[in-house]
Amino acid sequence: MKSLNVELYRKMYLIRRAEEKIREHYLEDEMKTPMHMSMGEEAIAAGVCGALKSEDQILGTYRSHGIYLAKTMETDNFFAEMYGKITGTSKGKAGSMHLMSPEAGLICTSAIVGSHIPVSVGAAFANKLTGNKKVVAVFFGDGAIDEGVFWESLNFACLKKLPVIFICEDNGLAVHVPADERHGYKSIADIVRKFDCNVFESDSTDVEVIYNLTQDALKMMQKNGSPCFMYLKYYRYLEHVGVFEDFKAGYRSREEFDVWFKRDPVHFQRKKILQTLSENELLELEEAIDKQIENSLLFAQKSPLPEYTLAYEDVYA
Amino acid sequence: MIRTITYREAINEAMAQEMRRDPSVFVYGIDVADHKRIFGSSKNLVEEFGKDRCFSTPLSEDAMTGFGLGAALNGMRPVHVHMRVDFMLLAMNQLTNMIASYHYGTCGAFKIPMVIRAIIGRGWGQSWQHSKTLHSWFAHVPGLKVVMPSTPKDAKGMLISAIRDDNPVVFIEHRWLYDVIGEIDEKTDSLSLEGCQVLREGDDVTVVGVSWMNVEAVKAAEVMKKRGINIEVIDVRSISPFDHTTVIDSVKKTGHLIIGDYDWIHCGFGAEVATRVYDSCMKELKTPIIRLGFANAHCPCTRPLENEYYPNAINIIRAVEEKMKLPEADLSGEEFYSYEKKFKGPF
Numbered sequence: 001m002k003s004l005n006v007e008l009y010r011k012m013y014l015i016r017r018a019e020e021k022i023r024e025h026y027l028e029d030e031m032k033t034p035m036h037m038s039m040g041e042e043a044i045a046a047g048v049c050g051a052l053k054s055e056d057q058i059l060g061t062y063r064s065h066g067i068y069l070a071k072t073m074e075t076d077n078f079f080a081e082m083y084g085k086i087t088g089t090s091k092g093k094a095g096s097m098h099l100m101s102p103e104a105g106l107i108c109t110s111a112i113v114g115s116h117i118p119v120s121v122g123a124a125f126a127n128k129l130t131g132n133k134k135v136v137a138v139f140f141g142d143g144a145i146d147e148g149v150f151w152e153s154l155n156f157a158c159l160k161k162l163p164v165i166f167i168c169e170d171n172g173l174a175v176h177v178p179a180d181e182r183h184g185y186k187s188i189a190d191i192v193r194k195f196d197c198n199v200f201e202s203d204s205t206d207v208e209v210i211y212n213l214t215q216d217a218l219k220m221m222q223k224n225g226s227p228c229f230m231y232l233k234y235y236r237y238l239e240h241v242g243v244f245e246d247f248k249a250g251y252r253s254r255e256e257f258d259v260w261f262k263r264d265p266v267h268f269q270r271k272k273i274l275q276t277l278s279e280n281e282l283l284e285l286e287e288a289i290d291k292q293i294e295n296s297l298l299f300a301q302k303s304p305l306p307e308y309t310l311a312y313e314d315v316y317a
Numbered sequence: 318m319i320r321t322i323t324y325r326e327a328i329n330e331a332m333a334q335e336m337r338r339d340p341s342v343f344v345y346g347i348d349v350a351d352h353k354r355i356f357g358s359s360k361n362l363v364e365e366f367g368k369d370r371c372f373s374t375p376l377s378e379d380a381m382t383g384f385g386l387g388a389a390l391n392g393m394r395p396v397h398v399h400m401r402v403d404f405m406l407l408a409m410n411q412l413t414n415m416i417a418s419y420h421y422g423t424c425g426a427f428k429i430p431m432v433i434r435a436i437i438g439r440g441w442g443q444s445w446q447h448s449k450t451l452h453s454w455f456a457h458v459p460g461l462k463v464v465m466p467s468t469p470k471d472a473k474g475m476l477i478s479a480i481r482d483d484n485p486v487v488f489i490e491h492r493w494l495y496d497v498i499g500e501i502d503e504k505t506d507s508l509s510l511e512g513c514q515v516l517r518e519g520d521d522v523t524v525v526g527v528s529w530m531n532v533e534a535v536k537a538a539e540v541m542k543k544r545g546i547n548i549e550v551i552d553v554r555s556i557s558p559f560d561h562t563t564v565i566d567s568v569k570k571t572g573h574l575i576i577g578d579y580d581w582i583h584c585g586f587g588a589e590v591a592t593r594v595y596d597s598c599m600k601e602l603k604t605p606i607i608r609l610g611f612a613n614a615h616c617p618c619t620r621p622l623e624n625e626y627y628p629n630a631i632n633i634i635r636a637v638e639e640k641m642k643l644p645e646a647d648l649s650g651e652e653f654y655s656y657e658k659k660f661k662g663p664f
Binding site: 057090094100102108110116121125148149152314315 | 386387419425
């Protein structure tokens with residue numbers, strides 16, 4: 001368990017520090033891409049991706065820095081994409097909202113709410129038909145369950161018993177609108193339980209809990225063949241889009257944040273692994289990641305911008 | 318060996334042939350595997366290939382389109398069928414925001430070999446939600462291919478190519494074309510998804526046809542032939558990418574162009590054809606281009622209004638007369654709408 005917990009911490013620390021680095025440099029206006037920050041959701045990204053096999057596939061949303069970093073542990077192409085450079089994940093074509101790493105199993109991320117949910121179902125169908133045992137996990141916010149396509153996709157995945165895990169990351173807000181102004185029901189999990197679907201719920205910020213819950217989901221899916229729905233709560237630390245706090249905007253309070261921050265996933269895990277790791281060992285681990293990020297930032301800044309001809313490439317296969 | 322088959326059989330043969338050849342091809346959509354089999358075009362597919370590769374779906378066009386994308390990026394070759402083009406509007410997000418841009422946005426990491434077959438409804442009271450064409454909408458988006466074959470040979474060859482193509486292809490079939498009979502070579506395999514086809518040669522006027530309008534154009538050409546006017550009928554077939562070479566060559570020869578589009582005229586495909594011609598050979602036009610298309614209204618149900626709504630052979634003949642400065646001929650002895658008679662309701 002020691003090495004697992006350290007590995008999960010490494011994922012979360014990488015996400016937190018990479019985003020802090022973005023915050024540090026964003027106002028230089030060289031990263032010209034809208035940032036939807038993952039801060040606060042690190043336990044979900046690291047816990048789920050940590051539990052999946054490396055060949056398993058994931059799909060995400062415009063808020064996907066967390067799952068990209070958790071699945072790849074890579075920062076060179078990540079930062080280069082933020083800077084719109086040729087060395088980026090999509091050569092600068094995609095930006096922060098469309099990260100991908102097919103070789104690491106991250107198919108892509110999409111900026112239309114809910115739009116990757118049916119894609120995950122089709123990807124799972126192909127995996128099932130070819131019998132390659134791969135699992136697909138699709139991440140989306142609670143705003144996506146307001147979209148009809150969520151229900152269409154859930155229904156079809158349950159009907160066909162497809163190996164897909166729907167991961168609803170509920171931060172209580174769709175852009176700036178709280179759930180009680182959007183939902184004519186109390187519990188989404190209760191509704192999804194009526195489908196032939198394995199449902200799991202948690203509001204934990206303990207990455208180990210999320211990891212174990214994902215393992216349970218994978219086992220249950222293997223046992224009964226039905227897809228899984230994981231309903232996981234977290235708190236979005238920063239504004240919907242951008243790198244700042246927005247507690248003065250009036251739609252939520254700093255007190256709300258304070259309650260969640262007391263059990264901040266990164267701090268929580270740090271304390272936990274200090275029970276088995278020495279302070280020096282931990283600092284060494286953190287310094288290695290800090291160095292990786294620093295190097296990647298320089299790599300990204302020094303990389304060239306793409307030639308204009310790239311704009312016309314790959315429209316058709 | 319040459320044989321004759323219907324457009325319906327051509328589609329069905331192409332589907333079966335490709336599903337036999339490539340196990341990654343599968344077909345799905347609302348009612349694909351029911352007893353009617355999409356007007357017969359998916360006949361015997363579920364029997365031969367099983368329910369994993371031929372299945373009817375819930376009425377979830379949006380999700381089922383995204384589903385196809387997901388299957389395609391994991392190596393399958395999905396063929397998604399819509400009984401009406403109109404139903405595709407429920408899937409425009411997936412088609413436009415996702416499918417069309419996936420290859421581009423991932424710098425070619427993912428190919429999307431997906432075919433979306435959709436049928437244009439017409440006749441027997443389809444009214445305004447079962448009769449749309451909308452090829453201009455689809456063709457407007459980079460990354461999608463849009464084809465509209467009008468002969469059985471093209472239907473078979475182009476569907477085979479569409480399935481084998483590594484791009485998303487919107488394949489639009491007209492319901493009335495299903496009964497069209499045409500000659501086909503036993504060896505017919507894949508046919509190019511690009512380029513126009515000259516259906517009938519002529520020196521006097523060029524008529525460019527889209528989908529069903531080719532049937533009307535050929536009829537108009539037969540009528541005008543009796544008056545010594547030779548119409549060249551060019552079947553566009555491929556709306557996107559659109560290779561205008563054949564059209565330009567023909568206009569240079571005739572100096573007159575009538576565009577028989579099969580959709581609303583405003584901001585439509587006809588404007589694209591006209592612009593290409595103006596760009597390439599404006600000075601060789603002897604008369605201004607005439608664009609034909611749907612009336613600027615929604616498709617009405619009752620037969621007389623519906624017939625008024627759609628462009629037809631008579632409209633083409635009148636346009637030719639205008640260009641040739643001929644008096645309006647008495648057409649009461651002519652028989653039009655030959656295929657409509659085979660189209661019997663109810664569904």
